[in-house]
Amino acid sequence: MEEVFKKLKEKHIRLTPQRLAVYEALARENKHLTVEEIYGKIKKRFPAVSLATVYSILELYRKKGIAAEIRITFNRSCFEARTDSHHHFFCRECKKIYDVELRPCPALQAAQVDGHSIEELHGYFYGICRECR
Amino acid sequence: MEEVFKKLKEKHIRLTPQRLAVYEALARENKHLTVEEIYGKIKKRFPAVSLATVYSILELYRKKGIAAEIRITFNRSCFEARTDSHHHFFCRECKKIYDVELRPCPALQAAQVDGHSIEELHGYFYGICRECR
DNA sequence: AAAATAAACAATAATGATTATTATCTAAAA
DNA sequence: TTTTAGATAATAATCATTATTGTTTATTTT
Structure with missing residues (x-):
């Protein structure tokens, strides 16, 4: 704050x-x-x-x-408000968004892919959340 | 086809x-x-x-x-038209979109995260592509 | 502190992508 | 051929976002 x-x-x-x-x-x-x-x-x-x-x-x-x-x-x-890099999950059932910490996500650490320099990464998962199934 | x-x-x-x-x-x-x-x-x-x-x-x-x-x-x-799962890179300079094959992407193989069942995953990288830098 | 300047805000209009509607047309089924 | 359902075109409607403009508020300068 x-x-x-x-x-x-x-x-x-x-x-x-x-x-x-x-x-x-x-x-x-x-x-x-x-x-x-x-x-x-x-x-x-x-x-x-x-x-x-x-x-x-x-x-x-x-x-x-x-x-x-x-x-x-x-x-x-x-x-x-979170500004540290992390992924997200969207539940198609209840429409809720969850934070997802992908422990060893190589993409989050990488500085580049295929020679392109990475500044930001958005990882969006879609499915049914643990509450809804 | x-x-x-x-x-x-x-x-x-x-x-x-x-x-x-x-x-x-x-x-x-x-x-x-x-x-x-x-x-x-x-x-x-x-x-x-x-x-x-x-x-x-x-x-x-x-x-x-x-x-x-x-x-x-x-x-x-x-x-x-591609329907197999893969990621994408967007160049903020030239606005081009590239396909990205993340060889061992644990998220692409996973059936669930944090107990949520995954049906789909979108990985979007943002930065400057190899042509533009 | 008063005047001048710049930034923030509210109100509202404009934009632009997407979706809904409706009438027409085409193709399949009877 | 007649009936029926689906596909398309034309167009209107929706809705999130952005731009504009005049007003207010805060900062700087005198």
């Missing part, structure tokens, strides 16, 4: 109430939330907040490495 | 000129094409074809396991 604010300060980014609220919404649950969900959570305390603002804050956080965007569902973005 | 038609026949799916054209567009290049690109290629021979038709044919093929959809770019779908 503290280091996030430090990071923002280093880059001369103002910590406004809206931005704080977005970050808290993400960090409190430590889950994958859609933009709409984040918007919903914030609106309780900041009725005047705009959806476009939430988008722009999330985009700012993404660029600064404070939040990560995942696209495991094809039709909308989710964001999470 | 032949086996694709067999597969369609088994499931009582008519092989229309439009459907044939979509399949050929995908198979000829063996690349990842956007819906728009496929539409463009087909339109030369079938000026009357509709974009909505291309969408519906691709959706049909996806469901039948004849084509695969990937969402490596966040804002639009790509389709490919």
Whole structure:
């Protein structure tokens, strides 16, 4: 938490109430939330907040490495406060997203594949989760 | 090629000129094409074809396991004729998509992770390709 | 502290990919 | 041939995301 604010300060980014609220919404649950969900959570305390603002804050956080965007569902973005690299699982039954730690995932360590230099890796698993089967 | 038609026949799916054209567009290049690109290629021979038709044919093929959809770019779908499981690399510079064969990818073999049963896995790498650096 | 400047925000419109609808046409079945 | 179901074209609708614009708020300068 503290280091996030430090990071923002280093880059001369103002910590406004809206931005704080977005970050808290993400960090409190430590889950994958859609933009709409984040918007919903914030609106309780900041009725005047705009959806476009939430988008722009999330985009700012993404660029600064404070939040990560995942696209495991094809039709909308989710964001999470975790920034360390890991994979995800999507349950086709209950639609829940799980974090997946792939212990020895060679791809996560690798600096390149086929001569291409890797900056980022998204691993999306699809199936039925342990709760649903 | 032949086996694709067999597969369609088994499931009582008519092989229309439009459907044939979509399949050929995908198979000829063996690349990842956007819906728009496929539409463009087909339109030369079938000026009357509709974009909505291309969408519906691709959706049909996806469901039948004849084509695969990937969402490596966040804002639009790509389709490919390859149906065996493999990963992809997206070059942020030239925007090209490469196939990636991850020789020993434990995730591709695994039947489950954390107790969740896996039906499908998408691995998306992002970075700069060997041509661009 | 007041004025000037820059950044953040809200409201809203615009964009663009995808999906739904409906009428027409084609092909298979009776 | 008639009937029926499926496929297609044309087009409208949807919906997530992005762009725009005017206003407000905070920072910097004087």
